[in-house]
Amino acid sequence: MGKIVFGADIGGTTVKLGMFDAQGVVLDKWEIPTRKEEQGSLILGDVAKSIGAKISAGGYTKEDVLGIGVGAPGPVDGAGNIGGAVNLGWGDLNIVDILEPLAGVPVKAGNDANVAALGEMWKGGGQGCRDMVAVTLGTGVGGGIIVNGSLVSGYNGAGGEIGHIFVEEKETEYCNCGLRGCLEQYASATGVVRLAKRRLAEDQAPSSLRGLEELTCKDVWDAVKAQDAVAIEVAERFGYYLGKGLAAVACVANPEAFVIGGGVSKAGEILFDYIVPSYRRLVFSGSRNARFLLAKLGNDAGIYGAAKLILK
Numbered sequence: 180m181g182k183i184v185f186g187a188d189i190g191g192t193t194v195k196l197g198m199f200d201a202q203g204v205v206l207d208k209w210e211i212p213t214r215k216e217e218q219g220s221l222i223l224g225d226v227a228k229s230i231g232a233k234i235s236a237g238g239y240t241k242e243d244v245l246g247i248g249v250g251a252p253g254p255v256d257g258a259g260n261i262g263g264a265v266n267l268g269w270g271d272l273n274i275v276d277i278l279e280p281l282a283g284v285p286v287k288a289g290n291d292a293n294v295a296a297l298g299e300m301w302k303g304g305g306q307g308c309r310d311m312v313a314v315t316l317g318t319g320v321g322g323g324i325i326v327n328g329s330l331v332s333g334y335n336g337a338g339g340e341i342g343h344i345f346v347e348e349k350e351t352e353y354c355n356c357g358l359r360g361c362l363e364q365y366a367s368a369t370g371v372v373r374l375a376k377r378r379l380a381e382d383q384a385p386s387s388l389r390g391l392e393e394l395t396c397k398d399v400w401d402a403v404k405a406q407d408a409v410a411i412e413v414a415e416r417f418g419y420y421l422g423k424g425l426a427a428v429a430c431v432a433n434p435e436a437f438v439i440g441g442g443v444s445k446a447g448e449i450l451f452d453y454i455v456p457s458y459r460r461l462v463f464s465g466s467r468n469a470r471f472l473l474a475k476l477g478n479d480a481g482i483y484g485a486a487k488l489i490l491k
Contacts, residue, residue: 183206184200207233215268223274247286250289296480299313301487320370352364368441455471
């Protein structure tokens with residue numbers, strides 16, 4: 180038997196887990212519930228138990244395991260310290276110090292969006308890119324910046340928080356982070372719905388979006404594809420803000436490519452029709468030719484990237 184490695188992507192509802200060989204071929208993947216009771220103190224123990232059971236069931240020993248990589252929803256520094264994870268119930272703690280003794284194998288940890296970016300570079304939409312930015316458009320906006328093949332996590336793990344780039348001076352509502360005018364307020368799935376509701380309230384222009392019981396981001400993009408004029412205006416506003424934010428990122432990171440993932444990316448390449456013109460118009464000339472690609476790993480990006488933390 181060869182060496183194996185595990186990747187763990189800790190989410191607010193489930194922990195996604197994967198077992199890989201040393202070349203990054205996935206051998207198994209599964210999920211366990213994220214038990215958030217008792218301030219999330221059960222989560223890492225559950226991860227250790229589940230991985231331990233998988234090691235035994237496969238006929239492996241701990242000596243066969245190169246390590247466990249972990250992605251977690253919060254700022255994680257190079258030593259495994261996380262500065263709190265509200266949706267897990269965690270305050271400040273050290274993932275490595277807790278999980279390593281429980282699992283009995285080496286552990287490395289990173290921010291979940293950063294780790295997903297690593298996964299997309301390694302086995303997903305960004306394969307072949309050494310300098311790229313992964314953008315996750317979901318309930319919020321996450322990001323991962325990779326320079327010369329390595330993650331940029333920053334001083335205390337808060338690098339790559341592109342969802343909180345300031346893009347709108349006139350915003351009156353607050354972002355979840357406590358600031359106003361963040362990119363996340365316009366480019367996330369909830370941000371697209373927010374833009375649509377604001378546009379619908381401006382006048383009575385006819386639109387298939389009017390009267391929907393519960394307007395969703397998918398509804399907006401379906402209407403764009405159907406050439407709904409109001410929906411297209413919403414898409415243009417979305418594209419303006421995201422293009423503006425990514426132009427700012429490009430001035431610092433100068434990526435070869437932006438890899439777009441998350442739930443919003445399910446709309447497909449039509450997104451680029453609205454993002455790219457804004458980006459090209461606003462970006463410094465040296466980064467104007469960056470490519471825009473769709474992520475390929477979906478919900479598995481986190482486990483691939485977590486495994487890659489160990490396989491560097």
